[in-house]
Amino acid sequence: MGDWLQRNIVEPGKLPLLLALAAFVLTFVITRVVTRLIRAGKGPFGNVSSGGLHVHHVVPGVVLSVVGGFGAVASGRHGVGPAAFAIVFGIGAGLVLDEFALVLHLDDVYWTEAGRKSVEVVVLTAALVGLVLVGFSPFGVNDVDQDERQGRGGVISTVVVNFLFALAVLSKGKARMAIFSVIIPLLGLIGFVRLARPDSWWARRFYRRRPRARARAALRAYHHDRRWARPRRVMGDWLGGKTDAELRSPGRG
Numbered sequence: 001m002g003d004w005l006q007r008n009i010v011e012p013g014k015l016p017l018l019l020a021l022a023a024f025v026l027t028f029v030i031t032r033v034v035t036r037l038i039r040a041g042k043g044p045f046g047n048v049s050s051g052g053l054h055v056h057h058v059v060p061g062v063v064l065s066v067v068g069g070f071g072a073v074a075s076g077r078h079g080v081g082p083a084a085f086a087i088v089f090g091i092g093a094g095l096v097l098d099e100f101a102l103v104l105h106l107d108d109v110y111w112t113e114a115g116r117k118s119v120e121v122v123v124l125t126a127a128l129v130g131l132v133l134v135g136f137s138p139f140g141v142n143d144v145d146q147d148e149r150q151g152r153g154g155v156i157s158t159v160v161v162n163f164l165f166a167l168a169v170l171s172k173g174k175a176r177m178a179i180f181s182v183i184i185p186l187l188g189l190i191g192f193v194r195l196a197r198p199d200s201w202w203a204r205r206f207y208r209r210r211p212r213a214r215a216r217a218a219l220r221a222y223h224h225d226r227r228w229a230r231p232r233r234v235m236g237d238w239l240g241g242k243t244d245a246e247l248r249s250p251g252r253g
Helices: 002-008 015-040 058-074 081-100 100-105 116-133 137-141 148-150 154-172 175-183 185-193 201-206 211-240 243-248
Strands: none
Touching: 015 116, 058 081, 081 100, 081 116, 100 116, 100 201, 116 175, 116 211, 154 175, 154 185, 154 201, 175 185, 201 211
């Protein structure tokens, strides 16, 4: 089965990545379904406790990620081992990133607005791995022709230039675009020529004596945030469930 998938579905050597991504997404979906059932008091599920201590699912997630990661490194590139450990790693990563906000804040913020960061990170991770799976390479190395590949200079210069664009976009306060520009360098160029976020390092450094640029940046950020606030909330509710504040708010379903 694995050989057939390698020959007909995915590029050679990418089957473990496909299995890890599938396990990662499926684990996240199942985990969110189970946690929402527990929250609603439905089904046979319940929180796991030991000696009065609530054991969050990030704990088994860390264990599975370590086992899957080291197992994949030790199992070589061929056979059933890499595929099996890739699945284990995907499951562990799904459990860990589903509680990314808890690790970030060192607090149980799962059903709060801050907890939405976990859903964003999971979606971002799945999208990036998906892009790599379909053939995109970090920093645009896939755009380097065969002659340039044979010379280290061409590859190094491509990586350095695209990295600098990604870094500049990050300094402009556009973290998501900067991350995606690592895989799709054109996004780095687009982010570089556009205005920075008004609260970014770039704006504080380069717009300090340019009041018109500061005003345009603030206006653009306002319209952007207003335009995408509702779609983000709808998507967050659909993927992660409503927050505690939304459930308590009158007039909301």
